[in-house]
Amino acid sequence: MSTTQRILPKGVSEADFDAALVRFREILGADSVLTEGDQLAPYTKIMMAGDDKDYIPSAALLPTTTEQVKGIVRTCNEYKVPIWTISTGKNLGYGSAAPGETGQVILDMHRMNQILDVDPEVCTALLEPGVTYQQLYDYIKENDLKLWLDPPAPSAIAGPVGNTLDRGVGYTPYGEHFMFQCGMEVVLANGEVVRTGMGGIENSSSWQVFKWGYGPYIDGLFTQSNYGIVTKMGLWLMPEPPAYRPFVIQYDDLEDIEEIVDVLRPLRIAQIIPNAVVIVHTLWDAGTHVQRKTYYEGSDSIPREAIERIKQDEGVGEWNVYAALYGTPEQIDVNWKIVEQAFGKSGKAKIMYGEEAEKRGGGFEYRAALMRGDMNLQEFGLYNWRGGGGSMWFAPVSQAKGSETKDQTELAQKILGKYGFDYVAEYIVGWRDMHHVIDLLYNREDPEETQRAHDCFAELIDEFAKRGYGLYRTNTEFMEQVAGTFGEPLREVHKTLKNALDPNGILSPGKSGIRS
Amino acid sequence: MKLTRRQLMKNGLLLGASVPLSLGAAWASDVGLADDPAHGSISLFGVDRSTTELGQGLRQQGWTPRYEGRLDPLALNAQPAGTLATGFTDEAGLVLLTSLLAGRGRVLALGRHDAGQHRLLSHRGPIAAPLAVDAGSWQAALGREYARLATASGSARHRQDIRRPYGESVSATELSFLVRL
Numbered sequence: 048m049s050t051t052q053r054i055l056p057k058g059v060s061e062a063d064f065d066a067a068l069v070r071f072r073e074i075l076g077a078d079s080v081l082t083e084g085d086q087l088a089p090y091t092k093i094m095m096a097g098d099d100k101d102y103i104p105s106a107a108l109l110p111t112t113t114e115q116v117k118g119i120v121r122t123c124n125e126y127k128v129p130i131w132t133i134s135t136g137k138n139l140g141y142g143s144a145a146p147g148e149t150g151q152v153i154l155d156m157h158r159m160n161q162i163l164d165v166d167p168e169v170c171t172a173l174l175e176p177g178v179t180y181q182q183l184y185d186y187i188k189e190n191d192l193k194l195w196l197d198p199p200a201p202s203a204i205a206g207p208v209g210n211t212l213d214r215g216v217g218y219t220p221y222g223e224h225f226m227f228q229c230g231m232e233v234v235l236a237n238g239e240v241v242r243t244g245m246g247g248i249e250n251s252s253s254w255q256v257f258k259w260g261y262g263p264y265i266d267g268l269f270t271q272s273n274y275g276i277v278t279k280m281g282l283w284l285m286p287e288p289p290a291y292r293p294f295v296i297q298y299d300d301l302e303d304i305e306e307i308v309d310v311l312r313p314l315r316i317a318q319i320i321p322n323a324v325v326i327v328h329t330l331w332d333a334g335t336h337v338q339r340k341t342y343y344e345g346s347d348s349i350p351r352e353a354i355e356r357i358k359q360d361e362g363v364g365e366w367n368v369y370a371a372l373y374g375t376p377e378q379i380d381v382n383w384k385i386v387e388q389a390f391g392k393s394g395k396a397k398i399m400y401g402e403e404a405e406k407r408g409g410g411f412e413y414r415a416a417l418m419r420g421d422m423n424l425q426e427f428g429l430y431n432w433r434g435g436g437g438s439m440w441f442a443p444v445s446q447a448k449g450s451e452t453k454d455q456t457e458l459a460q461k462i463l464g465k466y467g468f469d470y471v472a473e474y475i476v477g478w479r480d481m482h483h484v485i486d487l488l489y490n491r492e493d494p495e496e497t498q499r500a501h502d503c504f505a506e507l508i509d510e511f512a513k514r515g516y517g518l519y520r521t522n523t524e525f526m527e528q529v530a531g532t533f534g535e536p537l538r539e540v541h542k543t544l545k546n547a548l549d550p551n552g553i554l555s556p557g558k559s560g561i562r563s
Numbered sequence: 564m565k566l567t568r569r570q571l572m573k574n575g576l577l578l579g580a581s582v583p584l585s586l587g588a589a590w591a592s593d594v595g596l597a598d599d600p601a602h603g604s605i606s607l608f609g610v611d612r613s614t615t616e617l618g619q620g621l622r623q624q625g626w627t628p629r630y631e632g633r634l635d636p637l638a639l640n641a642q643p644a645g646t647l648a649t650g651f652t653d654e655a656g657l658v659l660l661t662s663l664l665a666g667r668g669r670v671l672a673l674g675r676h677d678a679g680q681h682r683l684l685s686h687r688g689p690i691a692a693p694l695a696v697d698a699g700s701w702q703a704a705l706g707r708e709y710a711r712l713a714t715a716s717g718s719a720r721h722r723q724d725i726r727r728p729y730g731e732s733v734s735a736t737e738l739s740f741l742v743r744l
């Protein structure tokens with residue numbers, strides 16, 4: 048079956064789109080305006096359970112300067128052409144680099160990739176959106192700076208700006224990325240440029256150190272939103288600690304999750320354990336390097352008996368806690384005693400670090416790398432678990448309390464089981480909150496299974512919301528539904544802001560369910 | 564890892580267990596090859612028999628495959644613009660590969676080779692070859708088809724599902740790709 052039909056932005060005539068393309072080429076040069084099918088193909092690869100036909104861009108634009116971005120925005124306003132902004136474009140499992148809906152033009156910022164400043168004294172950086180974690184990592188190494196990054200699991204290929212703007216997370220003490228962001232430069236829909244925080248003061252030296260500036264603090268408006276295009280972003284970097292001790296604590300029973308979280312919470316709040324701790328279920332811990340079919344061929348969810356065999360063969364627990372201590376060796380020794388005591392009380396925990404943890408296998412090696420901000424792509428192994436290229440992150444937020452885990456885990460397993468999917472999950476424990484991250488893995492090549500995955504995800508959203516659990520982030524197929532769970536008053540405010548800032552609705556229409 | 568054909572044969576042991584002996588043998592032999600490589604080199608990724616056969620198909624159509632071992636999309640990304648690459652990878656490799664090509668390259672064709680069928684997607688117009696095994700293996704037929712698509716001028720998106728012969732033994736899904744940086 049061949050398709051040659053031209054994709055146009057919604058509501059834009061062919062003549063107007065052609066005129067806009069001419070203008071884009073004048074602004075960017077012909078090589079930076081992509082319109083051919085094989086060039087646009089990488090922007091169509093989605094992993095969520097949506098129809099491929101709903102996520103095809105009409106073009107992709109590759110600017111290299113803020114001036115060019117301003118020109119693009121002005122052209123978009125003139126011809127009412129909607130653009131979907133990405134920075135490094137690796138939002139895999141959340142919509143990837145594809146547009147929010149067919150016809151939108153991708154604004155791909157990856158060529159704006161200058162590291163504008165790294166200050167090793169105050170430990171800050173100022174970056175353009177296309178800078179990858181790998182690039183910044185290399186810069187730090189080449190310049191022998193004693194600084195650590197905090198990448199998400201796709202580390203090397205993703206970037207601090209895109210990740211932070213979608214309020215992503217990492218695994219060092221700087222794991223809540225938006226908390227460590229400081230100062231932005233934003234191109235607004237009208238083509239004006241605004242610098243947030245202290246950035247408005249000419250020659251200010253405090254743009255990357257003082258977040259709040261003067262008057263209402265607005266940086267949050269540009270995260271998970273479609274109110275502007277971020278062209279520069281400041282962030283804080285962690286000073287390399289003199290010592291680092293990653294460790295793993297294994298528990299054998301499903302019910303142990305309650306104890307784990309209750310033991311962990313006071314240690315996290317008091318910063319005894321300062322990093323974003325993960326409590327990883329067997330299927331995730333093994334799924335990064337084991338294939339499901341080795342243990343089970345059925346198309347329903349993997350049975351308990353197979354999970355027990357995986358635990359045995361891989362030497363992993365039902366729950367596997369990965370955390371780390373940072374500081375001087377003396378501080379680590381003191382804190383280690385506190386950790387051992389706290390987790391040792393019930394006699395259920397198996398606590399390991401150093402050689403013992405390394406020998407254990409499971410996810411220790413790659414988790415230890417991520418908790419010290421090193422680059423590692425091991426987690427992509429999850430795509431080989433079930434195969435078929437389907438993946439959607441379901442990530443509700445709750446308090447970091449044991450009592451919030453039992454019903455969540457049961458509910459997730461029940462709904463996933465009903466639709467024949469596996470509970471490939473982890474809890475990420477923040478300072479006081481918890482993200483319950485479930486990777487809904489399915490075979491996207493099978494239309495029936497894809498429909499099931501879609502229905503399953505929709506039911507997860509609704510059932511979790513009924514119990515008070517909302518998602519911290521979601522993929523483009525479900526943005527509307529998730530926005531609905533947060534209530535009309537909030538949606539109204541979002542819409543009012545959108546109408547004020549982007550009356551023509553040219554910036555990422557539909558992002559987080561927001562449209563003008 | 565970049566190995567020339569000569570190094571490859573010298574280093575048979577290096578490639579070791581995961582590469583069937585047919586790899587060295589196939590490339591050492593000149594059977595079925597075009598007289599004169601007409602098209603230049605193409606990076607070839609993968610570590611098993613399918614890769615060997617794919618390479619054969621390419622050579623039959625005048626390409627010189629350069630064996631690169633297991634696909635490392637990051638290393639591929641570092642290669643110069645214009646580089647053509649093909650081969651087999653796993654699900655994780657495919658996700659990384661397609662994602663890294665955004666704004667950096669072109670996806671010419673992708674194949675998903677399951678137990679029941681071959682599913683091919685071309686961005687270079689229709690797929691001509693039925694991947695029949697009567698002229699050798701389906702992988703070699705795929706190599707010949709990818710060789711053709713590498714120089715085809717079509718731009719239409721074309722999907723084709725091809726049933727695999729009943730009884731053909733298939734151990735796992737294989738994923739093939741043809742891309743240009």
Ligand SMILES: Cc1cc2nc3c(=O)[nH]c(=O)nc-3n(C[C@H](O)[C@H](O)[C@H](O)COP(=O)(O)OP(=O)(O)OC[C@H]3O[C@@H](n4cnc5c(N)ncnc54)[C@H](O)[C@@H]3O)c2cc1C
Pocket residue numbers: 132133134135136137138139140141143144156176198199200201204205206207208209210212213214215216217269271272275276277278426427429555558
């Ligand atoms: C195996 C695996 C593991 C993962 N683990 C993690 C993890 O540990 N933590 C995590 O957070 N994520 C994780 N992810 C999800 C995702 O890959 C990362 O969040 C990734 O960092 C997002 O891609 P990016 O950094 O390239 O951002 P982009 O894709 O460039 O941007 C993300 C979104 O931010 C907005 N945006 C981007 N740039 C701009 C801009 N300049 N102006 C305005 N808005 C903008 C857009 O809405 C865009 O869709 C994982 C994915 C996989 C496949």
